[in-house]
Amino acid sequence: MGELAGRVAIVTGASRGIGRAIALRLASAGAAVVAGARADHAEPVAREIGSTGATAVPVTLDVTEPASIAGVVQTALDRLGRIDVLVNNAGIVRDQLLLRMKPEEWDAVIATNLTAAFACCRAVLRPMVKQRSGRIVNIGSVVGRTGNAGQANYAASKAGLEGFTRSLALEVASRGITANVVAPGMIETDMTAALDERARDGLRGRIPMGRLGTADDVAGAVCFLASDEASYITGQVVSVNGGMYL
DSSP, rough: OOTTTTTHHHHHSSSSSHHHHHHHHHHTTEEEEEEHHHHHTTHHHHHHHTTTOOOOEEEOTTTTOHHHHHHHHHHHHHHOOOOOOEEOOOOOOOOGGGGGHHHHHHHHHIIIIIHHHHHEHHHHHHHHHHOOOEEEEEEEETTTHOOTTOHHHHHHHHHHHHHHHHHHHHHGGGGGEEEEEEEEEEEEHHHHHHSHHHHHHHHHTTTSSSSBBHHHHHHHHHHHSSGGGGTTTOOOOEEEEETSSS
16 A cells, blocks of 8 residues: 555546646555646546556646635545545746736736745645645746746745745644645746747756656655655745756
């Protein structure tokens, strides 16, 4: 049996990329996964998990809608009886230089990347407090630590996520609940795959380990923080960036 056998995990933004890898990794460790994404986009990863014999429940989730979040939490409790792990992975970018950034571009990124994490954490805290255990892992970014031109909204949302997580960790530690951040660096995604080789070489040149990370690199860190082995780790930022930012 895996180290997460008997646990139930909710993963937001689970349809592709890092979210998909996290859902698959948690399932391979024995967790039943509630995979959330817009529309029916979580169904393929749920089928993939189900084909291995593990349990997965695909759910439609809009993290900017409190009613949608409440529905997913209730589905997890009704179908699986508990919630042990929450991974806040859903996120968007609306890149623009600040001089040209529209208020709606700022608001959309903060709403999806930061306010939604608050709403999802708040929604799972009651069952976690009741069972006196839980793992919350928020997906940050190296940009939240370094800043990045053209991404003031994104960097602010991810930096805010770190402060939010530290504060939450202090509030719930006595209830057996941990809260941590995993902050990826440059990760192989659909966007980076579309870059030409010169651009990819430029990215690799900024990383001491000489390669872009993979979604599985991030998923491994999340799975560790969700496990009993990380029971004494809380309020921390785990950087998965190949040494890009130390």
